[in-house]
Amino acid sequence: MCxxxxxxxxxxxxxxxxxxxxxGELPExxxxxxxxxxxxxxxxxxxxxxxxxxxxxxIAVAEQYRHIILRDLNPALRDHSRYRGxxxxxxxxxxxxxxxxxxxxxxTQILKDINRAAEDFLEVEVSDVRSFLRATCxxxxxxxxxxxxxxxxLDKNYWIHPLQEVYLHK
Numbered sequence: 001m002c003x004x005x006x007x008x009x010x011x012x013x014x015x016x017x018x019x020x021x022x023x024g025e026l027p028e029x030x031x032x033x034x035x036x037x038x039x040x041x042x043x044x045x046x047x048x049x050x051x052x053x054x055x056x057x058x059i060a061v062a063e064q065y066r067h068i069i070l071r072d073l074n075p076a077l078r079d080h081s082r083y084r085g086x087x088x089x090x091x092x093x094x095x096x097x098x099x100x101x102x103x104x105x106x107x108t109q110i111l112k113d114i115n116r117a118a119e120d121f122l123e124v125e126v127s128d129v130r131s132f133l134r135a136t137c138x139x140x141x142x143x144x145x146x147x148x149x150x151x152x153x154l155d156k157n158y159w160i161h162p163l164q165e166v167y168l169h170k
Contacts, residue, residue: 012038012045013053020060025092027064028099031057051104058103065096066110073117075124078137085139086121089114090148115152126162129169136166 007015016034023030034057037044071077072089093114100107128134138145142163146156 007045009045009047012047013056017057017060020057021064023064025068027061027068028095030064031061031099031103055104058099058105061099061103062096062105062107062110065092065099066113068092069096069114070117073114073121075121075128078134083137085137086118086145086148087140089118090140090144093148093152111152115154118149118152119154122159122163126166129166130162136170138163138166138170142167 016038020027020030020034035049035054038047039049040046068084069089069092071082072084072086072092074083077083096107096110099105125136125138129136140148145163146160149156149159
């Protein structure tokens with residue numbers, strides 16, 4: 001005998017929230033999938049989402065971007081298979097900023113965390129390369145990196161000479 005379990009509105013939202021939180025590299029795709037499932041899909045609940053519900057899903061997207069960007073700015077992960085590098089952090093940063101322009105989510109603290117992590121990452125990377133402890137893992141051009149630092153609000157003039165030295169060791 002099979003019993004049908006009635007899923008509540010909250011249950012549907014929590015299920016989609018979990019999918020976004022576990023979406024890996026593409027949280028915005030999961031967000032749009034969630035919106036479609038919750039509102040339009042034939043097999044979905046066809047809800048009319050309230051602003052707060054959309055905001056909750058959008059915050060989950062921003063937090064997932066934060067997670068993957070910080071992962072790629074973590075120098076302890078440079079030699080791990082899940083590490084994608086600063087180039088990938090840059091791509092995801094652009095995606096996060098673009099997403100936040102379209103949906104109701106405040107990313108102020110997330111951006112501060114990313115800025116701090118980028119500075120910490122570069123301090124370790126420059127130190128390690130200068131000390132010949134490792135080859136650089138910087139996987140974008142110096143110009144792209146300096147542009148990214150400027151967009152983060154970091155002082156690219158502070159970093160230009162140490163980074164030029166690192167790129168000479170490539």
